[in-house]
Every structure is written in structure tokens, then in C-alpha cells.
Amino acid sequence: MPSTFALERNGRIVAACLLRIVKERVFNSGFAYARWGPLWKRDGIDLQERHQNLRAMVQALAEEYSGKRNLILKVLPHVHEDDESNAEVKQVFRERGFVKDRTFEDRTILIDLSRDLDALRANLHQGWRRNLKKAEKNHIEVTEGTQGEDLAVFRDLYGKMLRRKNYIPSVDLEQYIEMQKTLKRKMLTFIAHHDASPCSGAIVSFLEIRQSTFSGRRMTGRSS
Numbered sequence: 001m002p003s004t005f006a007l008e009r010n011g012r013i014v015a016a017c018l019l020r021i022v023k024e025r026v027f028n029s030g031f032a033y034a035r036w037g038p039l040w041k042r043d044g045i046d047l048q049e050r051h052q053n054l055r056a057m058v059q060a061l062a063e064e065y066s067g068k069r070n071l072i073l074k075v076l077p078h079v080h081e082d083d084e085s086n087a088e089v090k091q092v093f094r095e096r097g098f099v100k101d102r103t104f105e106d107r108t109i110l111i112d113l114s115r116d117l118d119a120l121r122a123n124l125h126q127g128w129r130r131n132l133k134k135a136e137k138n139h140i141e142v143t144e145g146t147q148g149e150d151l152a153v154f155r156d157l158y159g160k161m162l163r164r165k166n167y168i169p170s171v172d173l174e175q176y177i178e179m180q181k182t183l184k185r186k187m188l189t190f191i192a193h194h195d196a197s198p199c200s201g202a203i204v205s206f207l208e209i210r211q212s213t214f215s216g217r218r219m220t221g222r223s224s
Contacts, residue, residue: 015040015057032065036078146186154201
């Protein structure tokens with residue numbers, strides 16, 4: 001069950017968060033999980049005020065979901081290890097009594113694509129460069145597209161992977177397929193072929209940020 005939470009100052013939303021609620025009926029307990037949240041870096045607000053808003057937001061989340069609802073609150077902020085705010089964000093969560101979950105590690109990769117191809121390749125780990133050379137020797141062909149047939153090929157590969165690994169996905173691929181129909185800038189579907197046969201794929205979406213705004217119900221430290 002989704003739940004939204006927003007922090008408002010002087011009639012303006014300055015932070016927001018989308019959480020997933022999972023409850024255990026027998027013991028009347030459960031989890032409130034915020035993945036890649038909260039949002040707190042709004043344009044037009046200096047760094048110091050942003051951090052103040054983050055502190056207030058984290059405190060409000062803890063009071064609402066852990067205090068009032070008696071849920072275990074888990075938050076995975078969208079902060080890369082190289083982000084200048086990384087240390088400050090960690091400090092904010094420590095101040096509010098959060099502890100790091102040592103059983104869970106989640107990383108992402110940020111790449112500056114303005115650099116030339118040789119420089120990007122040189123920065124790859126030795127193992128990645130070795131695998132890239134191996135793929136090139138095996139004549140892997142990669143195609144890209146935005147049409148329904150491209151997603152159909154990806155759906156087939158995705159289904160085979162789930163059956164092979166006996167894996168229960170956390171996302172619904174059909175939602176992405178429906179979403180593609182309404183997007184102005186379509187998601188790209190990449191398919192790798194070996195001997196003209198599809199063997200792997202990826203879906204890439206684009207995000208253009210012109211002005212940071214948080215849509216949804218206006219609240220002052222309240223949830224829905």
C-alpha cells in the first residue's frame with residue numbers, strides 16, 4: 001500500500017516522500033519503506049536550508065510511521081557515494097536515531113557521458129574492459145528502439161530470466177509497457193543479439209528537470 005508524505009513551509013512544499021507500507025495483521029506491525037527518498041533538493045533553496053528541510057522531514061517521517069503507526073521505518077535516500085551531500089545526509093539520519101542496515105547494500109553508477117569514448121573505456125575496471133573485448137570478438141549486435149515490438153522482445157527475455165532464476169520481481173513490466181504509450185519522450189529498449197538471436201536487453205528512461213516541483217496533495221508534515 002503506497003503512502004505519500006510532504007513537508008510544507010510558508011505555503012510551499014519543500015520536501016516530499018513516497019513510501020510503501022507492508023503490514024502484518026497477526027502482530028499488528030509492519031514496515032514503511034521509502035526507496036530513493038525523500039525529495040528535498042528543491043531549486044531556489046540554498047544548501048543550508050535544504051539540509052534543515054531534510055532534518056525536519058526525517059524527524060516527521062520517524063514520528064508519523066515509527067511513532068504513530070508503530071512501523072519499522074526503512075529509508076534508502078537517493079545519494080551517491082560521491083555526492084557532496086553524502087556525509088551531511090548520513091549525519092542527519094544518525095542524529096534521528098537511524099542505523100545502517102548492514103545486510104543491504106545498493107549502489108548505482110554515475111557516468112559523465114560528455115567525455116570521449118576512449119576516456120570512458122579507460123576508466124572501466126579491468127574486468128569490465130576484458131568482458132567488453134570478449135563481447136566485441138563474439139560479434140554482439142545491439143539494437144535500440146521505442147516501438148511495441150522492441151518491448152515484446154524484452155518481455156520475452158525478461159520472462160525467460162524470471163523462470164530460469166525462479167525470481168519474483170519487485171516491478172511490474174506491464175506497467176512500463178502501458179506507460180510507454182503515453183510518454184512524449186519514449187523509453188529506449190536496447191536488445192543485444194548473438195548470431196541474430198536476442199540474448200539480453202535493457203530499458204532506459206529519460207528525465208528532464210526544468211523546475212523542481214512536487215505534485216500531490218498539499219500537507220504540513222502529514223501523510224496519506
